[in-house]
Amino acid sequence: MGDIQIPKNKNILHSSIFNKTLRSWQGLQCDITTRNLMYPVFIVDEDDSLQPISSMPGISRFGLNRLKEHLSSLVDKGLQSVLLFGVINNAFKDERGTHATSDKNPVLRAVLKLRSWFPDLIIACDVCLCAYTSHGHCGILEKDGTINNAASIKRLAEVSIAYAKAGAHIVAPSDMMDGRIAAIKQLLRENEFGNKVAVLSYTAKFASNLYGPFRDASKSAPAFGDRKCYQLPIESTGLALRAAARDIEEGADMLMVKPVLIYMDIVKQLKSRYPEYPMFVYQVSGEYAMIHYAAKAGAIDLRLVLTEILASLRRSGADVIITYFTLRY
Amino acid sequence: MGDIQIPKNKNILHSSIFNKTLRSWQGLQCDITTRNLMYPVFIVDEDDSLQPISSMPGISRFGLNRLKEHLSSLVDKGLQSVLLFGVINNAFKDERGTHATSDKNPVLRAVLKLRSWFPDLIIACDVCLCAYTSHGHCGILEKDGTINNAASIKRLAEVSIAYAKAGAHIVAPSDMMDGRIAAIKQLLRENEFGNKVAVLSYTAKFASNLYGPFRDASKSAPAFGDRKCYQLPIESTGLALRAAARDIEEGADMLMVKPVLIYMDIVKQLKSRYPEYPMFVYQVSGEYAMIHYAAKAGAIDLRLVLTEILASLRRSGADVIITYFTLRY
Amino acid sequence: MGDIQIPKNKNILHSSIFNKTLRSWQGLQCDITTRNLMYPVFIVDEDDSLQPISSMPGISRFGLNRLKEHLSSLVDKGLQSVLLFGVINNAFKDERGTHATSDKNPVLRAVLKLRSWFPDLIIACDVCLCAYTSHGHCGILEKDGTINNAASIKRLAEVSIAYAKAGAHIVAPSDMMDGRIAAIKQLLRENEFGNKVAVLSYTAKFASNLYGPFRDASKSAPAFGDRKCYQLPIESTGLALRAAARDIEEGADMLMVKPVLIYMDIVKQLKSRYPEYPMFVYQVSGEYAMIHYAAKAGAIDLRLVLTEILASLRRSGADVIITYFTLRY
Amino acid sequence: MGDIQIPKNKNILHSSIFNKTLRSWQGLQCDITTRNLMYPVFIVDEDDSLQPISSMPGISRFGLNRLKEHLSSLVDKGLQSVLLFGVINNAFKDERGTHATSDKNPVLRAVLKLRSWFPDLIIACDVCLCAYTSHGHCGILEKDGTINNAASIKRLAEVSIAYAKAGAHIVAPSDMMDGRIAAIKQLLRENEFGNKVAVLSYTAKFASNLYGPFRDASKSAPAFGDRKCYQLPIESTGLALRAAARDIEEGADMLMVKPVLIYMDIVKQLKSRYPEYPMFVYQVSGEYAMIHYAAKAGAIDLRLVLTEILASLRRSGADVIITYFTLRY
Amino acid sequence: MGDIQIPKNKNILHSSIFNKTLRSWQGLQCDITTRNLMYPVFIVDEDDSLQPISSMPGISRFGLNRLKEHLSSLVDKGLQSVLLFGVINNAFKDERGTHATSDKNPVLRAVLKLRSWFPDLIIACDVCLCAYTSHGHCGILEKDGTINNAASIKRLAEVSIAYAKAGAHIVAPSDMMDGRIAAIKQLLRENEFGNKVAVLSYTAKFASNLYGPFRDASKSAPAFGDRKCYQLPIESTGLALRAAARDIEEGADMLMVKPVLIYMDIVKQLKSRYPEYPMFVYQVSGEYAMIHYAAKAGAIDLRLVLTEILASLRRSGADVIITYFTLRY
Amino acid sequence: MGDIQIPKNKNILHSSIFNKTLRSWQGLQCDITTRNLMYPVFIVDEDDSLQPISSMPGISRFGLNRLKEHLSSLVDKGLQSVLLFGVINNAFKDERGTHATSDKNPVLRAVLKLRSWFPDLIIACDVCLCAYTSHGHCGILEKDGTINNAASIKRLAEVSIAYAKAGAHIVAPSDMMDGRIAAIKQLLRENEFGNKVAVLSYTAKFASNLYGPFRDASKSAPAFGDRKCYQLPIESTGLALRAAARDIEEGADMLMVKPVLIYMDIVKQLKSRYPEYPMFVYQVSGEYAMIHYAAKAGAIDLRLVLTEILASLRRSGADVIITYFTLRY
Numbered sequence A, B, C, D, E, F: 001m002g003d004i005q006i007p008k009n010k011n012i013l014h015s016s017i018f019n020k021t022l023r024s025w026q027g028l029q030c031d032i033t034t035r036n037l038m039y040p041v042f043i044v045d046e047d048d049s050l051q052p053i054s055s056m057p058g059i060s061r062f063g064l065n066r067l068k069e070h071l072s073s074l075v076d077k078g079l080q081s082v083l084l085f086g087v088i089n090n091a092f093k094d095e096r097g098t099h100a101t102s103d104k105n106p107v108l109r110a111v112l113k114l115r116s117w118f119p120d121l122i123i124a125c126d127v128c129l130c131a132y133t134s135h136g137h138c139g140i141l142e143k144d145g146t147i148n149n150a151a152s153i154k155r156l157a158e159v160s161i162a163y164a165k166a167g168a169h170i171v172a173p174s175d176m177m178d179g180r181i182a183a184i185k186q187l188l189r190e191n192e193f194g195n196k197v198a199v200l201s202y203t204a205k206f207a208s209n210l211y212g213p214f215r216d217a218s219k220s221a222p223a224f225g226d227r228k229c230y231q232l233p234i235e236s237t238g239l240a241l242r243a244a245a246r247d248i249e250e251g252a253d254m255l256m257v258k259p260v261l262i263y264m265d266i267v268k269q270l271k272s273r274y275p276e277y278p279m280f281v282y283q284v285s286g287e288y289a290m291i292h293y294a295a296k297a298g299a300i301d302l303r304l305v306l307t308e309i310l311a312s313l314r315r316s317g318a319d320v321i322i323t324y325f326t327l328r329y
């Protein structure tokens, strides 16, 4: 064997990574600060209730009167934004999700309180019908069980206005109806919220198998059928790109990919096409479970792996990560 | 409120997804067949041994005499390729990893047998020194504990030749030394294997926290220090791109990204830049654990989530997935 | 006048900026942490000396014995890296810059000390001849006063080796000779520093009028002529692009633009073309003066403007900023 | 040490810069002629007044009767265009900025005069409300102090028409309201100025800290709050791109970036995306101060540095530079 | 007929061109200064000769003793660069063009004089063999009349060195042999002119029918055959692009297109691909004739059309224009 | 001197051009057939007149009764298309160009005849007002002499309809008013010519100095002022791009660049952006003169140069060339 060729200068990577500080210069855009995290909160009808969620160890649902205490310590540690979900008793549900805009809606009442308790906290409200409808679907249905898209987006716009009036900074439609961003923006503008409320679109929400614990937490599983007729097929890059083009044309202020753990290729592509829009990602309940249980079994180190995941999400293009782990950060 | 604007035709996505077959047309490149899976196998010094790996429930290490039975049923079900790792007793380890090229090396002996037992099975051999060195690092060290790159790549080339002579179809260097692909290719060509043995480069192998169970399985944790001076920083897209450019310039036949679960943005970018190279991804032991334990706890459905993950990996650009779950597929 | 048309939804920007947190989401890649700052330090021959620089109020030159105290407080506050310059008495200067590699060179002696005092501090050394040559030019001259490029890059490589042997993590050639990166890398590799010392190239160093105070600080003005035959013309984007292509081909680990204040278009273009290379920028002495004196006169607020400048540099693509203001950060 | 490799031919840059004429060929697009400069002029209510601005040494505010003399010498030297600002006594200010369109408005009266005195001089008028409103904000406010965007852009269109009728060639809205370009263009067309008055949009006006002396000069600081809800966040490339897309879609004839000194990356990107639109940049008062005071302190040479800055602005893509230094050019 | 639709705001172009200054902002990169012009000069063997060229009215050939007077007035008016051609008596011609490097070569003697007479004037020398060979071809021929490429480029490199030694700043090979740039650069570097002499490559020299008067002027028509085997086919964009890639790879400092009048699409494409290289264009003798005779016949206005042509050349990407009309500019 | 390096294989161009057929393969898209030529014809009021144009030797104006004979021989030789211009006696001119749509208009009468004489000949009609207005401008004027754009485009649409009704296949508006394509298309559609008449837009018609002989030919010079407020500035690439975007958005079927000789960079860019639109170019009268007079003086060979020019126009992207030389082709 003769002499081994030496590699070209430019192909020597070790000289760029032999030291911790040098390594850090290779990925400076991956930092996580409090601005990069948004905390999802489940709010129940019963104001005094605090309900641990058995399928998501460490996470609870809160009544209005238990919220201030829970969030205060987080805000003190720097929490900058929350995403609110309503968890509604079946008794209040009907075909149109009337409770979503009623005075007694726990989320609407919570927004008012949160604005006064934490004046600097950004309040985002998930906008959907599934938590409020008797059938558990995200839109208003035709008699044959299919979606009535026009009626649905009108109703979603009404819900958005209710949140805006209550004081939400951001409305975040997660329903995946066609045209909802335009409908919401139109109604926001007619109500003079056009330049005062932002719309965070669940742009690429896939029909994933990772939502199980969440549906438990939010009591929002559909009573029949599934959501594959409005959420995106998991194999489809193309529909994610079309959905993003749609939402941007209709006026979205920020975009979201959900779930994120196995959709980071989608995040990368959306951020590359639309670098001018802040990119949100939602680390869903199934992802939470995967990390939690593997760590509990000793197979991975929770802190190290969580740090690696958050850095990786930033690397792939995420600006803000919606995660239950905000609690521990 | 006036009439809600109707969305533009092109922004109506529901008409493309209201039916299962239509949905399937959105992601036809995501199929999984036996050609898309490669099965990693750990081979131990003791030929009669069968050692379940406690940190990877369901996965075992095999002695040479236990291998045929285990693989036969898989081959019968269509298994097309394996990736072999040696698990070596400490007694055989030294500074240069001499055992890697000795006649008694269990992998070398296994290759010979596997070629005769399963003539159509593709045999890939992981090429590294860490399983064979007393210090557990992937290269030969200087006295100060840093890597001697020139000596390391020469030794890795020697190991590759040994596998080639034993009959391996593919050598897969996982060491992350600079210039190893060129060194291996040079020696393969000098030994007339230039057109008969392929090199599958672990191009983007990150210094991840998801390797724990594997190191247990392969008994290859370093005795001191870590591998951050040669594996890629987890935040760095740039070094992954430079590493791929390097390996392709040096002659790699296929590329690999490892781990893959939170590196799918990297897979996407490498496949987009180099569509002409088959892309392998390695679903590592920590990923196995996350899926296994979350399913065991009932938070996710193993089969559905595994299917979603494999389809997503294909969507992101992976051609072949190296996974322990091949067993169950 | 009829009704004014209302703007399109996507053209309403106010809904993305009406609140501080929302605004922050528009520029998350602009954070400044200690990893983003490198501190330039002038070291004089007289070990006990501490010389305030009159043309750069607040900045001093230090002798070896005054260095530890000055840097300790900065390291305690998080300082991660320094860039060392020698300021040499004329008595030690000659045609070839012999003192640059002598045992008495204050920078070489400082590197040794700094490694022991601050084991985690990254030591970068500016590599040039101008501080050491009697004629004050950055290379070795022909008899007619023009540059002998071959002799110059050989000498610069020798100087780099001296720094590497003393313990520098980074050598940073600022001379702008053609081929110096390749020459330095070749010699580093022949001396087994190939994977242990990084080369930070002053890739786009312009023949600017903003270096005045620095030349005062480093006593490095040329005795005759100027540097326009080797530094880049200020109007030339093209030569900056060619210089970056050259340095990357020759093996640079990181790139630099200098000065930066009015060269941010160059930073943007180089970072866009070569995102895989960390981008350094040097906020030079004239920039320091412009900020300092305008603030002193009350025309601008130093802290606010400095913060705006640093954020803007990050926005344009800078990863690490070499600035005298590190002192105040 | 062996022989140093010689650099590749194409990597020798010195052969392109060893001589002054050769260097000049590298940046021919950076010339500054009178067509590349626009001169900002402050006009006060008192026609006989000439008020030196203490925070901008060398610059004054002029009453109508002092304008002809001041501008005559500049026009004789080649001045081709001016940008007019009104500086209004508080007594004339109200909530809607009524004085902006009154017969007594000094800018409107000045336009008429300037057209007759200097028939070839291009007259551009800054269009905003902040100099005319009692609250000092750039739009009409809601009761809660936020912007009423619809009312604001209607008012800005009215102001533009007033300038057009007086004889302005260009109206230049600096307010940063959404939709103002479309509103102004609509009204211009309804009044048959559609092909006779150009709109120069302050497209990317950042909420910078460099406006201090200007606000002093124009007496236009807001009475409460700041302008961060309508001017662009300094970290945001994305909103600058969205603003340019918006203004071009709405009909802008030329674009502007303001300030420019640390926003040259933005200039470069806008000019690259929209090369068909003339790019204006505004060298603001804080930039003037930085150059002025550093030169006064002897740290930089005013003429050399100013020349370098203007050439650099041209290099980055600026066609016309709005600068107080036009005076000295 | 109903109402005609009004055009969109952005489609109204008149508002950008209704005034002379506004129009000028649309094409600021088209200025012509003395730096944009290079003057071609024919030098004859007879030192006292001044020979008007009948086919190019207004242009003459000069002997060494008539040169100073002719050029002095042009240099006084700002002339910055000349391109020298030798016009050789047949008596001095041979197969290898020996006279090109002899002491008596009028161009070599002229370079020495010009450097002393006009120290700031850039001297470029056309490098070719056709003026010196008995057969009138641009290279050395095989016996069958085809080009011996290797011998030709070696000879061209020798000629270049002769010009470099005489003091030329630029050598400009017009021969269109393959590999001549590399050969010339290699020899320049071996003679230490590597960073002191620039190479201006006639990159895209087409086999045009517009060279007639020049061949008359330079007495360089081939004795047999034509130059279509080494000059580019007039229809070929592809070979022009390949030639530019070739010359840049081999080290050219600047590029040229010749002729230019009907090759402006080529100029545009080369400048777009290689913006980092100064682009020269040669307005050849046939172009001169077309302008001259049409003006003489009163069909066009010489000054207006010449101005339009020069501005158009700049618009298409030309940095420097080599033109006989420099005389009248 | 050592051995000269041999050029890389890919840099040897001679092997692609040493033979005529090989050369022809380099530019196959440059052929000229009768489909690539359109012949411009001037038609006068006096039906029996045949008027040689003194400033365009060889070209004449024809009365209706002289047309058939002249065109018959051309049609026999393959002529496929003509572009008709009216040359009108001053007596018939007024402010609105009434004669353009009168029954006596010689072009309208000619169209009818030509359709019957030459059923396969494509008839295109230049659409403008300048030949018909007393002031000689291309639109209807305001009292102050500026263009009334709305009235102009309405009138141009009326003229187009007249040509359509007479039987023209193509209307070709040359006026450069904003919005004329949309206006013409609207009226064509209202008259059911929407799918039967094509619009060939003079998209990029520059305010050139090459129109002199044509204005003589068509008696269409403006009585006062010039056309710089509606024709494009010669330096402006940007407005040509905006004009093409405008015309395509408004419905143009084909695009034109005029003149072409020094605007081939514009042709190239428009064809690259809009390859889906046939590109016409107009070789104007000044170009005709330049070729004619240079050939007449013996400086160029008419046939060879004309062939080179036509091939070059095709190379730059022209599909159809409108040229007076069609006569000789």
Ligand SMILES: [Zn+2]
Binding pocket: A128, A129, A130, A131, A137, A138, A174, A175
């Ligand atoms: Zn839902």
Ligand SMILES: [Zn+2]
Binding pocket: B128, B129, B130, B131, B137, B138, B174, B175
């Ligand atoms: Zn290893």
Ligand SMILES: [Zn+2]
Binding pocket: C128, C129, C130, C131, C137, C138, C174, C175
């Ligand atoms: Zn230096």
Ligand SMILES: [Zn+2]
Binding pocket: D128, D129, D130, D131, D137, D138, D174, D175
């Ligand atoms: Zn304002």
Ligand SMILES: [Zn+2]
Binding pocket: E128, E129, E130, E131, E137, E138, E174, E175
């Ligand atoms: Zn020649």
Ligand SMILES: [Zn+2]
Binding pocket: F128, F129, F130, F131, F137, F138, F174, F175
């Ligand atoms: Zn006309």
